[in-house]
Amino acid sequence: xxxxxxxxxxxxxxxxxxxxxxxxxxxxxxxxxxxxxxxxxxxxxxxxxxxxxxxxxxxxxxxxxxxxxxxxxxxxxxxxxxxxxxxxxxxxxxxxxxxxxxxxxxxxxxxxxxxxxxxxxxxxxxxxxxxxxxxxxxxxxxxxxxxxxxxxxxxxxxxxxxxxxxxxxxxxxxxxxxxxxxxxxxxxxxxxxxxxxxxxxxxxxxxxxxxx
Numbered sequence: 316x317x318x319x320x321x322x323x324x325x326x327x328x329x330x331x332x333x334x335x336x337x338x339x340x341x342x343x344x345x346x347x348x349x350x351x352x353x354x355x356x357x358x359x360x361x362x363x364x365x366x367x368x369x370x371x372x373x374x375x376x377x378x379x380x381x382x383x384x385x386x387x388x389x390x391x392x393x394x395x396x397x398x399x400x401x402x403x404x405x406x407x408x409x410x411x412x413x414x415x416x417x418x419x420x421x422x423x424x425x426x427x428x429x430x431x432x433x434x435x436x437x438x439x440x441x442x443x444x445x446x447x448x449x450x451x452x453x454x455x456x457x458x459x460x461x462x463x464x465x466x467x468x469x470x471x472x473x474x475x476x477x478x479x480x481x482x483x484x485x486x487x488x489x490x491x492x493x494x495x496x497x498x499x500x501x502x503x504x505x506x507x508x509x510x511x512x513x514x515x516x517x518x519x520x521x522x523x524x525x526x527x
Contacts, residue, residue: 321356324377324521329386329514331364332521333357335378337500341369353378368394371470373487375526376403376505381513389513394467400509403462403472404449404525406502407481408494411458415447418475422468431488432470434478442468444475457484457497461506472503502527 322334333353335341340352357364357380365387367379379399381387393399421439425431433439443465450459458481462472473489476482482490485498504527509520 318351318356321353324523325519329382329512330390331357331361331380331382332508333378333380334523335370335375335505337373337375340372341378342366354380367391368467370505371473371501371503373485373501374403374503374505375500376523377401377508377521378505379508379510386513390510393510397465398511400507400520401464401505402507403464404504404506404527405460405462405472405476405483406485406498406527407458407460407476407483408490408497409456409458409481410451410453411446411448411460411479411481413448415445417443417445418479419443420475420478422471422474424469430470432468432474434474440466440468442466442471442475444472446476446479473501498527 323331324334325332335353342354343350343352354366361382363382365381367381367387367390370378381390420434421436422432422442423435423439425433445463447461448458449461464471473483473486477489482494483503484494485501487495507522512519
C-alpha cells in the first residue's frame with residue numbers, strides 16, 4: 316500500500332524533523348493492523364532512523380527523529396533534562412477565562428479504562444502544562460490556545476485541559492459527544508520545537524503553520 320510522502324521539515328546527517336499526520340501511530344502497536352506508523356515509513360528511506368519521542372496517534376505535528384545512536388542519545392538526554400522547548404496549538408471547548416496560566420496535576424494510567432489517563436494526587440507522576448490564550452471565539456464558544464508542556468506524560472495536554480474544564484475539541488477519548496463531533500480530528504498540533512543540535516550544539520528552532 317502506498318502512502319502520501321511524509322513532510323520533512325528539517326533534515327541533515329544526524330536528524331530529521333517530520334510533520335506527523337493526525338491518525339498515524341508514531342511507533343508500531345500490537346497486531347498486524349498497527350504496523351503502519353511514522354517510524355516504519357521513515358525507515359524506508361532512512362534505515363538508521365531512531366525514535367526520540369512520540370506523539371499520540373490523533374495528534375499531528377513535529378516529531379524529532381535521530382539518524383545515529385550518538386544523536387539519539389544526545390537528543391534523549393535533552394528531553395530528560397527538559398531543555399527541549401515544545402509548543403502545541405489546540406482548540407478547546409468553552410471560553411478560557413484567564414489569558415494565561417498553568418495546570419500542575421499528577422497523572423497516572425486509568426488501568427480499567429486504558430489507554431485513558433487520569434489525575435491521581437496519591438500515585439500519579441508530576442505533570443506541568445503552561446497555557447496561553449491566542450483567540451476566543453465567542454460565537455462558537457471555543458478558544459485557541461498555545462500549550463507548553465514542561466513534562467511529557469502520556470495524554471498530558473488532553474487530560475490537563477479536561478481538568479481545567481476545557482477539553483480539546485475532536486477528542487474521541489476524553490470529550491463528550493458534542494465535543495467529539497466539533498472536530499473532524501483531534502484539534503491538537505505539535506507546532507514548534509527547539510533544541511540543541513546533537514553534533515554541533517547549535518540551537519534549532521522549527522515551526523509549522525497552524526493546522527486549524
